[in-house]
Amino acid sequence: MKEKKFIRLGMVFLLPLAFIFSQCLHKSKAADPRGPEYAGATGCLKCHKTIYNDYLHAAHSLTSRAASQATIHGSFKPDSNTVIYNDSVRVVMEKHKDGLYQVKYTSGKPIEKGRFDIIFGSNRGETYLSWMGDEVHQLPVTYYINERQWGNSPGGYFGDSVNFSRIIHERCFECHSSYIQNLSGPASSAADADSLDKKSLIIGIDCERCHGPAAAHVNFHTQNPNEKKPMYITAIRSLSRSQRIDLCSVCHSGNTNVRTKSTFGFKPGDTLANYDDGSRFHRFQDAARTDVHGNQVKLLTSSKCFMSSNIECATCHNMHDKGIKTVKTYSEHCTSCHSEAKHNFCKMASQVGPAIMNNCMDCHMPVKTSRSMIINGAGKLSNPLFLARTHLIAVYPEESKKIMERFKAAP
Numbered sequence: 001m002k003e004k005k006f007i008r009l010g011m012v013f014l015l016p017l018a019f020i021f022s023q024c025l026h027k028s029k030a031a032d033p034r035g036p037e038y039a040g041a042t043g044c045l046k047c048h049k050t051i052y053n054d055y056l057h058a059a060h061s062l063t064s065r066a067a068s069q070a071t072i073h074g075s076f077k078p079d080s081n082t083v084i085y086n087d088s089v090r091v092v093m094e095k096h097k098d099g100l101y102q103v104k105y106t107s108g109k110p111i112e113k114g115r116f117d118i119i120f121g122s123n124r125g126e127t128y129l130s131w132m133g134d135e136v137h138q139l140p141v142t143y144y145i146n147e148r149q150w151g152n153s154p155g156g157y158f159g160d161s162v163n164f165s166r167i168i169h170e171r172c173f174e175c176h177s178s179y180i181q182n183l184s185g186p187a188s189s190a191a192d193a194d195s196l197d198k199k200s201l202i203i204g205i206d207c208e209r210c211h212g213p214a215a216a217h218v219n220f221h222t223q224n225p226n227e228k229k230p231m232y233i234t235a236i237r238s239l240s241r242s243q244r245i246d247l248c249s250v251c252h253s254g255n256t257n258v259r260t261k262s263t264f265g266f267k268p269g270d271t272l273a274n275y276d277d278g279s280r281f282h283r284f285q286d287a288a289r290t291d292v293h294g295n296q297v298k299l300l301t302s303s304k305c306f307m308s309s310n311i312e313c314a315t316c317h318n319m320h321d322k323g324i325k326t327v328k329t330y331s332e333h334c335t336s337c338h339s340e341a342k343h344n345f346c347k348m349a350s351q352v353g354p355a356i357m358n359n360c361m362d363c364h365m366p367v368k369t370s371r372s373m374i375i376n377g378a379g380k381l382s383n384p385l386f387l388a389r390t391h392l393i394a395v396y397p398e399e400s401k402k403i404m405e406r407f408k409a410a411p
Contacts, residue, residue: 035213039208055319056322064203072143085160085162127139134198173201239269243268290392296313327358327361
């Protein structure tokens, strides 16, 4: 009897504990702001350590990140931390006790400042965002990595104008992060201010943005470690070509189309048309007027190479690769299809020689000036050009002429 009584008493204490632990587990699953069906990128680490570690250095991961002295490329040293706008106005990059700041000085007096909180961009330049209440504002000075200097931020910054008030909307975060909650609801126009939840921000483009919610996948394979078939996750190879291209199009089809709902809800296998009002959908935009920055999908899909083969974004881009590929390694994709044996090789091969194998890009996908990323000079950075490689694969006679002149001039 005493033994049964002890068991009953034990159950009285154990049941509440079991409930508490179950709630803790439930809360840990719900820690991802997107919901309990998401595992978070670190959930992939246990089984995909190499891919995860490479991803940390890849462009998708670095498209947004927390700003710190370790992540900002620009210098804060007194001899290289200032952008001079005119005789009386300058912006200085400064270290304060509570963080790093851009400070506007007028006639030597500090007038306005904004803290470095978030970085957008990693390859060509870094533009910086600052939390001001529950709004995110762009800071007036950007660091241009190729030029190795500070200068006016792109978009809305002109000459000697120093502007700390430009609001960054949820739409920008849809392509530069994995999630942020809009507290103000869907914006009715681009002019509306977004009230954003700082705690909900997931920086970078993470695994689940491309592969879909992974909590069920992680739980299953944790409990069944010998099962090698990926369960409860979207394998990219299982999607159709159109579905894979739409997945890339979420961020690489430009920003001119009118969204009817946030693309944070887009999952692999979905159709981008479900998020667009149809009036300006990227596939119907004229490729000749498509800018080289942002709408790479339209340029690629307008190419003869795309229409006469099965190439797609992933043919040349492995999203798990760390670092930036060279012109030579990208050209290897071209020469895997274009060869003398197939009678579709470059007609300039006999004039250029073996070196033709190392650079298809400058002739057929040349670097062009962006018309949408307009940068107005401030200080030494006078009207810099924002350059990007076009994804419209074609014959560019003027570019070919430059290449031939370069080879003729070579010793």
